[in-house]
Amino acid sequence: MWRADLDLITEAAQAAGATALGFFGANPKVRFKSEDRSPVSEADYAANDVLKEKLLVARPNYGWLSEETDDDPARLRCETLFVVDPIDGTRAFIAGKDVWCVSVAVVHRGRPVAGVLVAPALRQLYQATAEGPALLDGAVLKAPGPAEERPLAVALPEDVLARLPEPARRLIHRVSHVPSLAYRLAMIADGRIDATVVKKNAHDWDLAAADLILARAGGALVDLSGQPLVYNRESVSHGMLLAGSLAAQRRLAAAGLG
Incomplete structure (x- = not known):
């Protein structure tokens, strides 16, 4: 049911990741948010713009929630919405560390039903829908149970x-x-x-x-x-x-x- 949305958010997240990667290691402009002093870079905003344009043009009836967009209470009236972090791990991104990703989910009635993580600097793509397996670069993932004897x-x-x-x-x-x-x-x-x-x-x-x-x-x-x-x-x-x-x-x- 959610495969078309998964394809959509995958394409959008990859495009946003490519945009962010263009700023990576290039000393992007950074400011600190007044509410919590967390950093945000010009790359966060650029990736957010890519996601918003691609996703809301394709699904204009979906709501929108993003770390880098002012919250609109209209989302509460939406059964389905996009939940977006254009760069999760901004501090790592700014420091030139490769552990950061673009995170995009479709949330329906309070629960995620399609999700994508694109880690451009690591060249990794995680995907899932509510009906299918989790995938890493197309291979099925299974969280293994730890052996009882080890920490x-x-x-x-x-x-x-x-x-x-x-x-x-x-x-x-x-x-x-x-x-x-x-x-x-x-x-x-x-x-x-x-x-x-x-x-x-x-x-x-x-x-x-x-x-x-x-x-x-x-x-x-x-x-x-x-x-x-x-x-x-x-x-x-x-x-x-x-x-x-x-x-x-x-x-x-x-x-x-x-």
Whole structure:
């Protein structure tokens, strides 16, 4: 049902990624947002323009939510909308690090139904629809369950690890920071890490596409009560979250996390 939308967002995300790549390593102009002092570059805006033009021309009845567009409450009246982060991992992008991606999702009735992550500097393409498998460059992904005897490879900040229950801390081998949250979730889907703890205040645009890709690979992104996320609410930020393969989530829950 959502294959045509997947094709559309894939083409748009690849075009936006090519635009952003033209600024990569070229000292793009940067400013800091007044609300949270997070950086935004001219590449973010240029990629956003590409996405908005390609997607809303093709689906004018869809709503729009993007990190780099002023929020329009009209999206709340839309059953279906695009949820976009033109560059997820802007700090890495500005620093010349290659772990950043273009994140585009179609969200229908609060849940992602098509999602794409394009990582241009890494030449990787992650895709999923609600009916099909997660794909990395066309190959099917399956988040593997970690062996019971080994520690879990978990990406999380040191301050978060320090606040976890002792049984959970003993279970975890901490993976150093991955600057793009969307890409971090994709790393669970492709089996490079087992789980991640997401600090509060992640936003819909950071999560929606990667949430679907992880789910279709056999993992899950949930809040600390174990519930899946609902997107396109009035508030688009979320509390602390846990993402992982189902086996990793079970082991972390048994150790007191979640």
